[in-house]
Each structure stands twice: as C-alpha cells, then as structure tokens.
Amino acid sequence: MLRGVTLANAVVLNFYRADNFQRPVGGVICVLVMLAWTALAVWAYAAPRRRTVGLLVADLAVAVGLLAVTPLVKGDGFNATVPGFWVAGALLAWAVRYRWVGGLLAAVVLAATDLLVREEVTQANYGNVFLIVIGGPIVGFMCGSLQQMAAERDRAERTAAAAAERARLARAVHDGVLQVLSLVQRRGAELGGEAAELGRLAGEQESRLRTLIRTQERTVAGPGESDAVLDLAAELGRLESRVAVTVAAPATPVELPADVVRELCAVVGACLDNVAVHVGPQAPAWVLLEAFADRVELSVRDEGPGIPAGRLEQAAAEGRLGVSESIRGRVADLGGTAELSTGSFGTEWEIVVPVASGRH
Amino acid sequence: MSEHATGGAGETVATDASIRVMVVDDHPMWRDAVERDLQQAGFDVVAVAATGTEALTRFKAARPQVVVLDLQIPEPDGVGVTREALAHDPSARVLVLSASGEQADVLEAVKAGATGYLVKSASREELLDAVRRVAGGDTVFTPGLAGLVLGEFRRMADPAAAADPMQPQLTERETEVLKMVAKGMSYKQIAERLVLSHRTVQNHVQNTLRKLQMHNRVELTRWAIEQGLDED
Numbered sequence: 001m002l003r004g005v006t007l008a009n010a011v012v013l014n015f016y017r018a019d020n021f022q023r024p025v026g027g028v029i030c031v032l033v034m035l036a037w038t039a040l041a042v043w044a045y046a047a048p049r050r051r052t053v054g055l056l057v058a059d060l061a062v063a064v065g066l067l068a069v070t071p072l073v074k075g076d077g078f079n080a081t082v083p084g085f086w087v088a089g090a091l092l093a094w095a096v097r098y099r100w101v102g103g104l105l106a107a108v109v110l111a112a113t114d115l116l117v118r119e120e121v122t123q124a125n126y127g128n129v130f131l132i133v134i135g136g137p138i139v140g141f142m143c144g145s146l147q148q149m150a151a152e153r154d155r156a157e158r159t160a161a162a163a164a165e166r167a168r169l170a171r172a173v174h175d176g177v178l179q180v181l182s183l184v185q186r187r188g189a190e191l192g193g194e195a196a197e198l199g200r201l202a203g204e205q206e207s208r209l210r211t212l213i214r215t216q217e218r219t220v221a222g223p224g225e226s227d228a229v230l231d232l233a234a235e236l237g238r239l240e241s242r243v244a245v246t247v248a249a250p251a252t253p254v255e256l257p258a259d260v261v262r263e264l265c266a267v268v269g270a271c272l273d274n275v276a277v278h279v280g281p282q283a284p285a286w287v288l289l290e291a292f293a294d295r296v297e298l299s300v301r302d303e304g305p306g307i308p309a310g311r312l313e314q315a316a317a318e319g320r321l322g323v324s325e326s327i328r329g330r331v332a333d334l335g336g337t338a339e340l341s342t343g344s345f346g347t348e349w350e351i352v353v354p355v356a357s358g359r360h
Numbered sequence: 361m362s363e364h365a366t367g368g369a370g371e372t373v374a375t376d377a378s379i380r381v382m383v384v385d386d387h388p389m390w391r392d393a394v395e396r397d398l399q400q401a402g403f404d405v406v407a408v409a410a411t412g413t414e415a416l417t418r419f420k421a422a423r424p425q426v427v428v429l430d431l432q433i434p435e436p437d438g439v440g441v442t443r444e445a446l447a448h449d450p451s452a453r454v455l456v457l458s459a460s461g462e463q464a465d466v467l468e469a470v471k472a473g474a475t476g477y478l479v480k481s482a483s484r485e486e487l488l489d490a491v492r493r494v495a496g497g498d499t500v501f502t503p504g505l506a507g508l509v510l511g512e513f514r515r516m517a518d519p520a521a522a523a524d525p526m527q528p529q530l531t532e533r534e535t536e537v538l539k540m541v542a543k544g545m546s547y548k549q550i551a552e553r554l555v556l557s558h559r560t561v562q563n564h565v566q567n568t569l570r571k572l573q574m575h576n577r578v579e580l581t582r583w584a585i586e587q588g589l590d591e592d
Binding site: 178179185186187189206247250251286301348 | 389390393463479480481483484503504507508510511512539542543544545549
C-alpha cells in the first residue's frame, strides 16, 4: 500500500519535473526500475517464506542504487532524488523485520547515500534525512512492542483457558472423590469397630473437601473483586472444615470490607474455640449468617451445659476479662453488639454489625 | 459429619412397603448402595436411573411417590429433572441427596419443588427417615438449606431490590422457626422453645418452602409470557 502511494508520488513528480533530467532516457529507465521492483516487492513480501534476508538486502540495494544514480541522470546540483520518498518502502521493510536495529541500519545507509550524492546539503535535505533516521528505529521499536503484546495476549488467553479447563476437571474429580468418601463414611458407620473409625475419618475429609470446593468456586465466580472486599459467607464457610461445625449462609455473596470480614471470622473462630474448650472438641456447633441491607447478623450456637450463672461476673470481679469480654470488645470495635444467652439449652452468641448501605 | 437433618423420627404416614421410590444417581456404586438400603428397609424401589433423560422417561412409566435424586447427573441436571417430574406429577416428592454441597444448585432444586435435602454423608437411618418423612408430605431440611432459604427471603425483602407486589414474605413466626432450623435446632427443640406443637413447627417450615416455590412458578410464568410477547 505504502509502496504504491510513494511510487505514484515519485512517478508523478518525476514526470512533472521531467525537464530537470539531463538524460531523459536514464530517468525513464529509473522510473521503470521502480515500477518493476515495486510490483516484485509487493508480490515477494506477500508470502512469509519469501521474506528472506536476500530480499531485504536487494530491496535496500535497489533504493540505494536509485539514489546513487540520481546525479548521473539529473546532473549535478539536482534538488530531489529520483526515488524520493519511495525509499521508505525498503526502510519500513527493514524496520518491521529487524526491529529498531534494522530500522536504524537501513535509515543510516539511505541517509548516508542521500547526503553523499548531493553537492550541497540544504536545510530541507537535512530535515528529510533526519526524519528517515528517526522514523526507521521508531517504527521498528513499535513493531517489536506490538508483537510482544500480541504474544503476551495469546499467552494470557491460553492461561485463562487452561485454568477454566482445570476448574472443570477439578469439579468432576472432586465430585467422584466426594462420592467415595461419603460412601466409605456411611458403610464404615454400619460395619462398626475399626471400619467406623475409618468412616469417621473419611467423613471429616469429605466435609473439608466440600468446604474447600465451595470457597474456591466463590473465589473463581467473583468477577473483578478488589482486594478491599471479601465474601463473608465464603470466608465463614471455611470454618466448616472444623469437626462438627455447621455453617448456614445465604446463597449470594455477602461482600464487606476485607478487614471487617477477617475480624468477624476471627471472632466467630474464638466463639468456636470456646465451644471446643468448654463443651468438648467433638461438640457440635452451628454458625448462622444473615445479611440485611444495613447490617449482618451472626449466631454461634452450641448445645453444651451453658455457662454457670455468676461465673462471668466472678471472673470479671477477679480482674480477668476472659473470652466473653474479648469477643464483646472486638465486635464493639466494629461498631456492633454481641449478646450472650446461656442456659440449660446451651450457649448462643448473637452478633450484629452495621454495614455501610449500598452493599450489593 | 457437619450437617444432619433436623427433627426426630417423623410420624410415618404410609408403611414402608407401600412407598414407591426411584433412585437417580450417575455413580453406579452409590445408586446400588441406596437402592439396597431402601429395599432392605422394605421400600418398593420401582426404578433407577443414571441420567436426567433416563430419569424422566422412567419417572413417567414407573410413577414413583418419592424420587431420591443426585443433583450432579448428565443432562438435564437435577434441577431440571425436579421441575419436569413435578410438572408431570405434582403429587410426587423429590428428596435431593447430594455430595456436591453446591449451595446454589440446592437452592434452585428447592425452588423447583424439591421438599427434602440430605448430604450423602448422612447415615442410612437418616436417609430412610428422610424418605419416609418426604413421602408423608413433610419437609426435610438441613441447617445449611434453611440458611439458604432464609437468605433468599432476606434478599427479596431488601428495599434496594425492585419492589414486587407478588413478592412472598414470611410471617414473623415463620422467620423465627426457619432461623432456629438454620441454627441447627431440631423441630422438637423448636417446639419446646416456642411452646408450639411439633406439627405446627413442621407446618411453618413447609409454608416457607411453599411460598418460595410458588414465587418461583409465578416468575417462570411471567418470564414465559414476556418471552412470548417479545416474539410477536
């Protein structure tokens, strides 16, 4: 395309100033050479396998040759060279092929030829030469960057496709593993004895894997989540990997500032630790998360014997703040409240934390 | 085990031998295990299926009262099977038995009409009890599922969501009961705490599900009408 335009420019200019030629026949030959070479070059560059070093060298040589014969056909003291801007074709070919190094090399060769064949260098000549020397490397550099970007984009696309495929395979594999673990757990419990122990272990692993898959899927599914926001439902879901802990939460993500989410998870974790210490390491506990437009409500419940009346007051009187006060304090720091109810039915923490409206 | 069905042994309405059950699971090992357990307990297993298509064909031929259904099956999936099967025979009951723990799928299946949900790690006795209760018209909830349903009602009641006159709402009592189920309390414990009968607690839980399913049907119909109008 560029070659066509510059060729037309050179041909028209040469005819327009035909009287400048001292040897008109030589001038016509030069123009014919340019026509022939342009056609050949367009054809040759069309196929990647023909873009050899030889072709590029020949391309540059033709351009240099035409520059060099200018004094012969136009006589000394000419103003414009025969090919004029047509040499840009060869220059850009070099820049595209050999990046900025090629662009610079071709530009310097062309510029040197142009300057050497002239008797005197005017301001305009210098300007043109300068443009060529600057333009060659810049085009080369841009080609390099573009190609690099294209390569990086391809790599990113491949990585994304591979990740999606891995996730799909993982789901299929996990489902199979979950099925086997559940079956082992069920049959183990029925057989009793050592098999029951195996079954119990399989059950623990099943519940851990299930939690892992759930949290992973929520991470993958969350589009454009910034670091500052976390899904409280997914984070609490991780607590299910503890023995005998059940987490109930909405199906939709509950997104809150990451530090609030981490603090709430830590508080719930502390409540569950308390259950493990006071009721027993295997004691069941339930966590419920509810999300409202202006607040989140959390409940942590166990069915232990409850905290004996007066024990908390006694601890406070002895100057020990204890776990309960620490939980209240941490929730208060988030601007919320933590209520404790305890009795023969067990112990329940009810935590309410306000959230900025506009939460999705 | 992290989740179990709440509620004690429900009042058995029909005898086991007269309950016709179909088992749908693409894992042969699981399908056989569940089928054997049900048969040993005296249930009448009238059909088994490994894919959604198989399940729907055999459902129509065998007319089971209860479908014990895995959600992760070849097309159409468990949610689709639930919807199709119940459209064909609204008196049938679907008990979802899933190992996947995929919360969104379970919620969709319940919206489509399933009235029970158990994780596969539930014991043999829990499974048999769940099938009996579902056949008797009762709902079988895990705390996890109660949390999902509760979350769904909260989401719909969010003032930020588009106001919908058809939007179902829970009564205060229903919310209270559902919340207690989500906190892991059994129907018996809830009945004691609220000084209600066991049956009343069951009714409240069933109502919450019915409202959710009804809303889902209304939305589907509305969607179908809109699609139809757009095509004209």
